[in-house]
Amino acid sequence: MSGISAGVGIFSGIDTRSLIDQLMAIEARPRMFAEQRIIAIQRQQAAYLDLNSALNALKTASGAFYTNKVFDSAKATSSNTAVLTGIAGTNATPGTYEFLVHRLVTTNQQLSRGFTDKDQSAVGATSFTFEIGGGALQTETRLSELNGGAGVTRGKIEITDNTGASAIIDLSTVITVDDVIEAINSSSAISVTASVEGDRLVVRNNSGSGTITIANSFGSDTASDLGIAGTSTGGTITGSRIRTISGTTALSSLNDGLGVNIRDGAADLSITNRAGLQIQVTLGEITETTGDPPVTTIVQRRATTLQDVVDMINAESQEHSAGITASIDTVNNRLVITDSSGGTGNLIIESGAQGRTTAEDLGIATGPAGVAASTVNGERLIAGINSTLVKNLFGGDGLSASGLTVTDRSGASATITISASALAGSIADLIDNINDQLAAANVDVSAELNAPGNGLALRDTSGASGNMIVSGTAATALGLATAGDSDGYIRGSNLQLQWQSRATLLSSLNAGQGVGTGTFRITDASGATATVDVTSSIRTLDDLIQLINSRPIDVEAAINDTGDGIVITDTSGSITGTLKIEDVTGTVARSLNIAGEDNEDGGVIKIDGSFERTVTFEETDTLEDVAEKINAAGVGATATIINDGNGSSPFRLSLTSKYSGAIGRMIIDTGALDLGLTAMNKGSDAVVFFGSGDPANAVALTSSTNTLDSVISGVTIDLNSTSDEPVELVVSRDNEKIEKAVDDFVKAYNKVLDTIDKYDSYDQETNTRGVLLGDTAANNVRRSLLLTAQSRPIGVTQDLDFLFEAGVRIGAGSRLEFDREKFRAAMETDAASVERLFAARSLEPNEPVEIFPGVFVEDTEDDYSELGVAEQIRVLTENLTNSVDGLLTERSRSLDSQIELQRDRIERINKTLENKRARLERQFLAMEQAIAQLQSQQTALGSIRPLG
Structure with missing residues (x-):
């Protein structure tokens, strides 16, 4: 027998297990006390956790x-919330603001001709291209861009035609030149037609003759600013040039917005005068750092206008006596550089x-060789009204070919040469030059923009x-050449107008949504990788x-050949590898259209991030297939099929831009397939007039969404509907929100005291002590809060x-009480003082601390020169709850140590x-064994019989 296995001894009859358990229970009383002590400490910990939570809420x-x-x-x-609403932020500028919502934003939607079915017949599409954000040869010139950037005063004009009929044309809400033309041409009271010719407006009597008069009306200068005020007896008023540049012209508006x-x-410019003296002109910001500690000062701000450029060139020239003078030619919309150095060499810019x-x-670039002249007349810097520059065609290479031979369907033919001025001017000039020459030669063919708007x-x-026959170098370049066309219409190719340049803002891409920030990885064809961090x-x-x-791999980035994105070209020399670009964080590469990979093709490995996206189709694709592929391609447009219920061809393809406003307009080129696209909605910006109920006296605001973010500092305005009546938006201090914050502060403060009282208490009726009764740490928290709340x-x-x-104020039980009326009175009297009382915070600069001679370490302690009362309470609660050395943290550690001590004691x-227990079991076992032996001996003795 090795131990007690049964409750009652076999030989003794004693319930040894119960006896041992009773003896051990007496011996185990110290363990019970230790366990009870752990429970008590854990209750304290729970109380401190509750208190810590309340303090964090107060913090x-x-x-x-x-x-x-x-x-x-x-x-x-x-x-009027039905018209507009506003949300004010903390930096909102108080005031009363007046708005008139003239137009809400619309989105470009184009609708195809009808098809007999949507899922049975092949459409015949091969590929469509989509381009959003640029590429159109025709634009909408804003009135603010006219007259050298001075704009046009909106108001009313009076037009009298040759019949003597007159009309007041209200131009107080117009934004673009097209708006002006539409307002004039839609008047039923007079018989005139307005149009654009180059840099000016032209208004004609529909009769073609007679007197026409245009005058300012109701005290406005609108007709004068539009260049059309006056009288003509020849039936036509040809306005003065209003599409001009000046010193105030923004650099960002030049070159079609490039x-x-x-x-x-x-240095941005290098100019060498004819005497051989070279000057370097910096147009960007120049800074200078001086002093100890160093202070950086802006010496020169970045040029933003043409006058800035002129002044910086002339100042640099004057400083070096270079004899170079820059000026603005407002007649020809260009810069002029003049060299008066007297040298005989070439002028190089x-x-x-x-x-x-x-x-x-x-x-004004002359190339490295320069010109043997003392004057450089620059290129035209802005296009004519509603047009774009010819020099930006073909990705910025421009059009140099000029020969064009046209034979109309009657057999009349002419060979013309496009003029140099047209090639250096606008697309409208190019079209007019072709048409003028063909008309003079009695050839019945006219040039116009093609249906997509990206070519002629x-x-x-x-x-x-x-047949119409077209040939010549210009015809080939413009995609108009044909040996014979019987339809009477020749659609030219995409002329690839450049709309992105090195100066293009990333934030302007993707219809103004930008590309964001993030990193992408480039792996060149040799396998080398580098990460590009776009901040x-x-x-x-x-x-x-x-x-x-600048990345240490063999690639080169540049603006692509079509001028609508960037191209990454592999320069490793590998012909078997793969160039790969992938986003690591963010979506920058995808937003730039360069995420992907490319292998060698014709000796070149490159990824072209063109914003002209192509969707390719199969010959058998139905209308439904076409819509699905467009949607899957992510080209910035949504395709849907509608059934208009009309006739035998009720199914139409609807293409809607994913971006609202003018910036979201789509150029959709369907190639050889005539999809018969009609613009159901061209896509227009929202128009709001700000500052006056009279639009003529207000500031015109436009937005590509129905939200205005930057009109009033700190206020976001949502446009809900249009209205002929102005709406007032009052931005004021939000006292309700401020009072709620004070009330929250008071409640959080009192919650801490309530929590302390909950645990630091004694119930005489039940004789129950709180777990933190008399606790020093809890009392210190209470006392510190009370002192801080009463401090300055x-x-x-x-x-x-x-x-x-x-x-x-401090009320009953040391609780804070919030008197709203008194608070409001204080705010009305001196809101700034109330703010400083609560929220003042100013840090002293941290000076290095010398710990040994010549050895300094950074001082990480915060020292405040100003600290409001609420901020003092914040600092106090931070110190109390600090996870490293806070009072409650130290107390929690102390309790943890006490629990460990009790657990160690319990283990012992x-x-x-x-x-x-083992000793008792052995003793009882020995007793049983002894009893068993005695019983055995007794039995043995009892078995002895007397002799005889």
Whole structure:
């Protein structure tokens, strides 16, 4: 027998197990006390956890005044929420603002001709191209761009035609030149037609003769600003030039909005005069750092207007006595550089090094050889009204071919040469030049824009049945050449107007949604990889191109040949590898259309990020298939099929831009297939007039969405509907929000005290003690909070010194009480002082601490020169709850240590009890064994019989 296995001894009859258990229970009383002590400590821990939670809530509530700028809280109240509403942020500028919502934003939608079915017959499509954001040869010139950027005063004009009929034309709400033309031409009271010719407006009597008069009306200068005020007896008023440049013309508006490539801190232009003296002109920002500690000062701000460019060139020339003078030719819309140095060499104007295009963008580049002349007349910098520049065709290479031979369907033929001025001018000039020459030669063919708007077309108007024949270098370049066309209409090819340049802002891409920030990885064809980190400091395509080209791999980034994106070309020399670009974080590469891979093709490995997207179809694709493939391609358009219920061809393909406003307009080129697209909605910006109920006196605002974000600082305005009546938006201090923050602070403060009282208590009726009764740490928290709440703000000198003066006082039970009326009175009297009382916070600069002679370490302690009362409470709660050395943290650690001590004690007691139990079991076992032996002996003795 090795131990007690049964409850009752076999020989003794004693219940040894119960006896041992009773003896051990007596011995185990110290363990029970230790376990009870752990439970008590754990209750304390739970109490401290509850208190810590309350303190953290107070920390948030007290810190909110500064962190959330509560005292800057504002609200926007609309007089007509059905028209517009506003949301005010903490930096909103208070005031009363007046708006007139003239037009809500619309989205470009194009509808095809009808088809007999949607899922049975093949459409015959091969490929469609979609381009959003640029590429159109015709634009809408805003009135604000006219007269050298001075714009046009909106108002009313009076027109009298040759019959003596007159009409007042209200131009107080017009935004573009097209709006002006539409307003004039839609008047039924007069018989006139307005149109655009080059840089001017032309208004004609429909009769073609007689007197026509246009005058300013109701005190406005609108007719004068439009260049059409006056009287003509010949039936036509040809306006003065209003599409001009001036010193105030923004550089960003030049070259069809391509702008001018400028970099900070280095020369953008290099000009060598005819005497051989070279000057370097920096148009970007120049800074200078001086002093100790260093202070950076802006010496020169970046050029933003043409006058800035002229002044910077002339200042640099004057400083070096170079004899170079820059000026603005407003007649021909160009810059002029004049050399008066007296030298006989060539005048050389070039862009700065490292990929700059500044001289080219300003139209004054001469090339490395220069010109043997003392004057450089630059290229035209802006297109005519509603047009684009010919020099931007073919990705910026322009059109040089000029020969064109046209035979109309009647057999009349002419060979013309497009003029040099037309090739250097606008697309409208090019079309007019072709048409003028063909008309003079009695050829019944006219040039116009093609249906997609990305090229030209020729239309035969002879009425004959022969073939139209077009040839010549210009015809080939424009995609108009044909050996014989019997339809009387020739649609030219996509002329690839450049609309992206090195100066293009990344934020303007993707219809103004930008490309975001993030990183992407480039793997060149040799297998080398590099990561490109696009941060918010990368603002332009030039910045991005420089960044990519600085990576230690064999690739080169540039603007692509079509001028509608960037191209990444592999320069490793590999013909078997793969160039790969993939996003790592964010979607920058995808947004730039360069995410993907490419293998060698014709000796070149490249990824072209063109924003002209192509969708390819099968010959058997139905209308439904076409819609599905467009939607799957992610080209920025949504395709749907509608059934208009009309006739035998009720099914139409609807194509809608994913981007609203004018910037979301689509160029859809369906190739050889005539889809018969009609613009159901061209896509227009929202128009709002700000500052006056009279649009003529208001500021015109436009937006590509129905939201205005930057009109009033800190206020977002949502447009809900149009209205002929102005709407007031009142931006004021949001007292309700401020008072709620104070109330939250008071409640959070009192919650801490309630929590302490909950655990630091004694119930006489039940004789129950709170788990933190008499606890020093809890009492210290209570005392510290009470003292801080009654203190003055640190470093703040003002009449308002205590919280009670602003309506927050100590009440019964040391609880805070919030008197809203007194608080409101204080806010009305001196809101700034109330804010400082609560939320003042100013850090002293941290100076290095010398720990050994010559050895300094950074001082990580925060020292405040100013600290409001709520901020002091925040600092106090941070110190109390600090996870490293906070009071409650230290107390929690102390309790953890006590629990560990009790657990160690229990472990020791358990070992002692185990030993005692084992000893008792051995003793009882020995007793049983002894009894068994005695019984055996007794039995033996009882078996002895007497002798005899």
